[in-house]
Amino acid sequence: MTKRLIIVLATLLYAHSAPAIDTGKAFDDPALQARYERLIAEVRCVTCQNQSIKDSNAFIAADLRREIQRLISEGKSDDEVTEFLVTRYGDFVLYRPRMSGKTLALWVAPFVFIFFAGFAIVRVVRHRMTLPVDDEITDGGSAQ
Amino acid sequence: MNRYLLPLIAVVVLIPIFILGLESDPSQLPSQYIGKPAPDFDLPTLRDPEKRVSTANLSGEVSLVNIWATWCAGCRAEHDFLMQLNRDQVIPIYAINWRDKRPDAKNWLAQLGDPYVASGFDEDGRVGIDWGVYGAPETFLVNAEGYVLFRYPGPLDSVVWDREFAPRIAELKK
Numbered sequence: 449m450t451k452r453l454i455i456v457l458a459t460l461l462y463a464h465s466a467p468a469i470d471t472g473k474a475f476d477d478p479a480l481q482a483r484y485e486r487l488i489a490e491v492r493c494v495t496c497q498n499q500s501i502k503d504s505n506a507f508i509a510a511d512l513r514r515e516i517q518r519l520i521s522e523g524k525s526d527d528e529v530t531e532f533l534v535t536r537y538g539d540f541v542l543y544r545p546r547m548s549g550k551t552l553a554l555w556v557a558p559f560v561f562i563f564f565a566g567f568a569i570v571r572v573v574r575h576r577m578t579l580p581v582d583d584e585i586t587d588g589g590s591a592q
Numbered sequence: 593m594n595r596y597l598l599p600l601i602a603v604v605v606l607i608p609i610f611i612l613g614l615e616s617d618p619s620q621l622p623s624q625y626i627g628k629p630a631p632d633f634d635l636p637t638l639r640d641p642e643k644r645v646s647t648a649n650l651s652g653e654v655s656l657v658n659i660w661a662t663w664c665a666g667c668r669a670e671h672d673f674l675m676q677l678n679r680d681q682v683i684p685i686y687a688i689n690w691r692d693k694r695p696d697a698k699n700w701l702a703q704l705g706d707p708y709v710a711s712g713f714d715e716d717g718r719v720g721i722d723w724g725v726y727g728a729p730e731t732f733l734v735n736a737e738g739y740v741l742f743r744y745p746g747p748l749d750s751v752v753w754d755r756e757f758a759p760r761i762a763e764l765k766k
Contacts, residue, residue: 494621494726494727495726495727497618497619507691507717508717508720508721508725508726508727511691511716511717511718511720511721512721514716515718515721534624535624536624536631536721536722536723536724537621537624537724537726538621538622538624538724540621568598
């Protein structure tokens with residue numbers, strides 16, 4: 449038991465120190481650094497698609513971080529940085545795609561599904577309310 | 593109303609969507625430049641840092657722009673085919689040598705042959721990003737007006753060529 453506990457604790461010791469990709473700070477100004485970190489967390493790494501470029505050590509992710517750092521230091525707005533990326537890699541690079549003709553389905557689909565699910569639930573419930581209550585089910589539990 | 597109608601409609605609508613989803617490969621990103629002018633670049637050439645190769649070189653005739661690097665296994669795989677395209681004078685091939693080391697790249701061309709009209713040397717990868725490159729090799733088909741018509745990610749060979757490139761080039765020469 450103690451042995452197992454030691455193993456668990458030892459594992460936890462390592463877990464907290466997941467190595468950061470960017471060890472150095474990109475900006476001295478904390479406001480700019482915060483913007484930078486927020487932006488890189490929202491950009492998908494194009495070769496390693498389930499990571500953001502903040503988490504990836506692929507060199508293309510490093511290149512994109514460097515470009516974002518450059519754009520921010522040139523005084524570009526968040527929208528301009530986003531525009532830069534989308535022009536080159538498409539909406540796919542953004543984890544939160546912008547609303548546009550191409551991405552409209554992404555934004556609307558959940559509401560459509562919820563609408564139809566709600567519709568179905570209402571119909572089923574209404575239908576069941578018209579059924580006679582069967583006492584035997586609640587009493588005995590032998591529904592069949 | 594028939595109780596099976598709604599589920600039936602749902603299935604009929606969803607199945608094609610799922611099939612599309614299964615068949616599309618999410619690792620193959622579409623290029624954002626299809627039908628648009630090739631992104632501007634102006635790079636020193638690989639052979640001679642004093643000389644430049646730029647977007648201006650691309651206009652005038654249909655050409656390929658091949659993104660390659662010595663660290664890229666797929667580039668080695670397609671190199672012989674590029675040599676063959678060059679030998680048969682099928683199409684002028686320009687190159688962007690992407691995130692490479694100059695001596696390595698020059699050495700590679702010296703040993704394996706140089707199929708390129710010119711190689712731009714994109715040491716820090718900025719031109720690669722401007723072209724929306726996400727991995728090497730990638731090959732762009734650019735028309736005489738300097739517009740990107742097609743982009744193929746991955747190594748070229750005669751099968752890919754006959755399927756993807758040859759018909760498009762034939763179309764242009766009509």
